[in-house]
Amino acid sequence: MRLPSALAWLLDVASTVPRPDHFLAALGAQLIADGLPLAGGALTLSAPHPIIARRTWLWRAETGAVIEALGFGFLGQAQPKQGNVGHDWLVGLGTGLVLEHVAGPARDGLTSEGPPSNSPVLGWALSRPRTETESELLHQAARFAAAPLAVLAAQSTLSALLEAYLGRRSAAQVLAGRSRRETGEIIHAVLLYGDLRGFTELSEAMPPQAVVASLDAWFDRVAGAVHAFGGEVLKFIGDGVLAIFPIGERSRSAACDAALSAVGAARAGMIHLDQVGGRQGLAPLPFGMALHVGDMLWGNIGTADRLDFTAIGPAVNLVSRLEGLCKPLSRSVLVSGAVAAETTTALIPLGEHVLRGIAEPCAVFTLPDV
Incomplete structure (x- = not known):
């Protein structure tokens, strides 16, 4: 049985993608190629940084553009309840239909709660109601995305810590080996x-x-x-x-x-x-x-x-x-x-x-x- 292209990409390629914005845009394009009516997507990762609590990348299917939004907080302090930037942006695409997945467990439905501690959150907005087959594909994509998202989250954590202590230029040299x-x-x-x-x-x-x-x-x-x-x-x-x-x-x-x-x-x-x-x-x-x-x-x-x-x-x-x-x-x-x-x-x-x-x-x- 031939896997949908999004699942094959998640298995064979996704773990080598170096940046969260590239991951989100590429996965969204693969899901569209599989016939899903995506209007946009959002990916949120926690960031152990002195002032940045989370980073969210927002992808618009129509243009393929990805922008980044930052959630601010303080390292080592309890974070106040905040709205989920990714969720709010997806709802703002005008469909009102959002499917959010937390890697690895998946959850279906609308929520304005922030992401669980240290858990990547991957969400999609659809341009029309999804079929049962499309819903199953999204659930499978969430399961397959758990491993590469864990790699991206670990890289993001390391990068944030190195930049906080070494600065951007030196951190880049360390990350380059x-x-x-x-x-x-x-x-x-x-x-x-x-x-x-x-x-x-x-x-x-x-x-x-x-x-x-x-x-x-x-x-x-x-x-x-x-x-x-x-x-x-x-x-x-x-x-x-x-x-x-x-x-x-x-x-x-x-x-x-x-x-x-x-x-x-x-x-x-x-x-x-x-x-x-x-x-x-x-x-x-x-x-x-x-x-x-x-x-x-x-x-x-x-x-x-x-x-x-x-x-x-x-x-x-x-x-x-x-x-x-x-x-x-x-x-x-x-x-x-x-x-x-x-x-x-x-x-x-x-x-x-x-x-x-x-x-x-x-x-x-x-x-x-x-």
Whole structure:
């Protein structure tokens, strides 16, 4: 007996599909090829991420397009009851007829409850009432989908955890199997380095919980601004942070403008944080941030059995030394001449300065005062 194409695909191919959106679209197309009147589909996976509780992919049969929706929550905390985004979207297709399957058990009918803990949820909207044969095929598809969905759920869990702890770029390298010491990749980017000034002394006078809260508040302002303008945080180093605005998909000048916008937003966020903290009797958090543009090497460095992703190169050395000038120059943001040459943003020149360990003097600029 010849299996329907959807079931054959689930047996032979589905376990090799690397991404949930591809899985959903491909399975939907196979079911349509078997004669099912699908209007759309939805796939929801839980995500053990610090702020994302679940990820849902929504597929429209008419166009074949897949979009993603995120459900937010906090890792390790009980989640409040939420509507099921996938269910609501399927109902919104206008048919009012939804068949939802939880891998592996299947359930038939409409429900707005969120997915069970850690269970993938696969749902379909149909353009007309289904026949008994079509209903049986959907039930069989749910059973056959359980194993490949378990693989996708495990991959999604691993990816979410690695991105939370390593960042997107490093997580991708680990998932690609790069787990040995190696040269790494050359990244051409605008580099941002920042840290809190006098934090060692401040932490001596603060309870540990307050120290962590202050670090979190600082990192929230910097990382939030970096991500908002298309940058990527590579590494937290004590109270320091290294971020990049890659050059490639956007021009060198566009990356410099984005980085300057990010440091401006981070500086405004820190000023507001100090204002709020001052009303609560908290000490201000002085900081320094520096920008430079150039090449850096990003790769696995360490011992044979204990690795870390590290950035090295002249550009990294310069941006770190440039940030060290923030305190003697009484500035919270310093910008290298290489960045200043690429942007139309109004900057204030501070002259040329010798940086420790750097052969050539560096032209230094800063942003106007807020």
